[in-house]
Each structure stands twice: as structure tokens, then as C-alpha cells.
Amino acid sequence: MGNKEQTFQKIIEVAYVMFAEKGFDKTSLAMIAAEVGISKPAIYYYFQSKDQLIAYLFEELYKEIQRDIAVDYKELSPTNFKGELLELGYKSIDAQGKDPYFNKIFNQYVLLAARDESYMKQLVELETSFLTSFVEILQYGVRLRVLEDNPNMEAKAQMLALLYDNIGNFMLTGNQLNYKAIWKEAVDSVIQGGKDEKEK
């Protein structure tokens, strides 16, 4: 890893943290440069503009999210289906504490998307595959006979997806709710008296 690569990495690491903490607009390139230990125009050697730096970070997030959305169906079985679905939410709730920056940054991109078609397009793409994966999980549950087939299955899946998503948003505000209980309610409502009632 050369000097160039090092500086590049340091810029994006510093930018990621500062953007999350202070927001895109309240973080100046001068502040980033100072923290990295270079001068402001030096950043322009690596990025054509501040917007491009912001866009680069989004691309990184985009790829990371796409990886995280992927569900391994092979691990699902009639006996563990409900437990795995519960675990999916619990993991996300626990993860919130580990990278507090993620949600703060991501919400800013949602706002940008409202005014920028390119962000909007990618965000809708993410949301679509996010929603789709929940639909697919439930459909897989039908195949495993854990769930009865149901014309409203898509709406149920989307309900889970929207709830899953907003738990992250609410945690951002520091609102101390029993999020795991809420998630369990939702999963229970979709898998009413599932066949694997081992819990409690």
C-alpha cells in the first residue's frame, strides 16, 4: 500500500466519521484535511469535488448493504424458520450499537435522494431488493410449510420489511423501546402459532 493509497484511505475514513457526526454540510473540506493532516486542496487530488467524495462513500455503503441483505436460504428449515426470522431482526437491533455512524449517514442520503435522481434510483433499488428479500423469505416459509399460503403474503412481508427498517430509525433517536419484543410481535403475527414453538 503506497503513500497515495494511505492518504486516500485516511480521507474516506475521516470523512465517514465526520459526515456522520456533523452532517455533510457542516463538515468542511478544511476540517477533513486538518484531521487527515493535509491541506484542503490536497483532497481535490483524490476527489473532483466534495459531492464526489460524498458519492464515493455512498457507493461503498451501497455495496455493503447489498451484501447484508442477502439471506442464506439453505440454512432455513421447518424447525428453525421462525427462530431465524426472529434472529434476523435481533441481529440488526444489536448491530445498531456497533456502527452508530451507519444510520446517521444513511439518513442523509435519503434526504439527498429527494433532490437527486441518481441517489434516488439507487435507493429505490436497495429498497426494492430489501422488500423482495422479505417476500422471498416468506414464500420460502410457505414451501417449508411453516406458513400457509395466503393472497396477502406480499403485504405481510412488506409489513415486516417496513417495521424492520424503522426500528433502526427509532433507535437513532435514542428512544428506549423493547424493540425485540416489537419485532417478535410482528413475526408472531405473520407466523401465528408456528409449528416450532420452542421459545419460552
Place this chain on the structure above:
Amino acid sequence: MGNKEQTFQKIIEVAYVMFAEKGFDKTSLAMIAAEVGISKPAIYYYFQSKDQLIAYLFEELYKEIQRDIAVDYKELSPTNFKGELLELGYKSIDAQGKDPYFNKIFNQYVLLAARDESYMKQLVELETSFLTSFVEILQYGVRLRVLEDNPNMEAKAQMLALLYDNIGNFMLTGNQLNYKAIWKEAVDSVIQGGKDEKEK
């Protein structure tokens, strides 16, 4: 209404729209002043700073939301309980088309709150009363005997609240889902086979 009041009103109206469309930071006071038809420093006669103008608009939203959250229990009866709960969500979904600015502005305050204690405090307050009102509605449902009492009632109510809230966020991205079907699924899951199955 005097001249002063007129200018004041026009500033906040113009600011509300521009802030929603372009965002707080990308909307300069010069742009607002130009649209209102006054000079940039004239805004300082009415507001001490740009931040104060932003804060003023938040106060207005804050009051408006508090009004909207209020539910009229008197109108709830065993026969219309489920229908009214459904209607609550449908109304919000329909309203989204009427004031597209609201959510765009509100999301910006959520971001500000992450870095400003005063916004955070008020936002948590709003969320709390928002969550509480859903809990109260369900508790009222128990009293009406539409719902069976249940130790998880609070989690159910919060599930509804989080879903209700995120439907608005998703609509913002232009994602075309059948939001009313999603809301109906959630209400159905809380009021399983309620006593007023007149629908369809």
C-alpha cells in the same frame, strides 16, 4: 394584517417550500429574500439567524403534529373500532399526496436532532406521545371488548406506530407499494378476526 405581518408570513411560507425542495443548507437567505422580494439582510429584521428561522418552522410543525396526533376516543365504538383504526392509516396515506413538503422537511429535523439536543428533546417528546396514543387506542379497544387484554399489547401498539410512521418515509422515495394493504395486514394482525368484519 399589517405590512410587517405580511412580510413575516411570506418569509416563512417561502422558506418552508424552499427548505423542503432544496434542503436547509442548499437554500440561502439570498434565495429566500429574492423570492419574497426583499433584500437578504431584511430577513435579519424578523429572525436573528438562519438557524432561528429553521427553529421557528420546527415549532410550527411541532404544534401541528401534536394536534394531528390527538385521537377522539368519543367516536370509537365496538362496531367502528377496527374501521376507525384502518381509517387512521388510510388518511395518513392519502394526506401524503397533499403536503409533499411535510415529510421532506421533517426528515431534516430528524437529522438535526442527531446533533442538537434541543431538537432531540422535542422529537423524542413527539415520538413518545405518538407511541403513547397508539397504546391508548388499543387499551381503549380492550375496554370496548374489541380486543382481548394481552401482556404484549404495548408491543403491538408500538409495532403499529412504527409501521404507520415508516409508511410515510417509504412513500417519500416514490416506492409504489400497496400501503393500504400493508396497513390493513398490521391492523388485522392486532385485531384478529375482530367482531366487526363488515369489510369486503
Place this chain on the structure above:
DNA sequence: GTCTATACCGTGATAGAC
């Protein structure tokens, strides 16, 4: 009391030296 003119400093961005 209501606003304009003007000046100040910080910001994103560019050109050119080293």
C-alpha cells in the same frame, strides 16, 4: 419601525508553484 448598503469571514473550488 422597516428595510438597504456594505463589509467580514469561512467555504468549495481552481491555477500554478514545488
Place this chain on the structure above:
DNA sequence: GTCTATCACGGTATAGAC
């Protein structure tokens, strides 16, 4: 690959016109 110098524009403050 990085810096100095410079620019236009942003929010802000104040003096003063009417």
C-alpha cells in the same frame, strides 16, 4: 502528490436611509 494564492459565494453583523 501536495501546497500557496486566489476567487466567488454563503451566512452574518452593523450602520444608516426613510
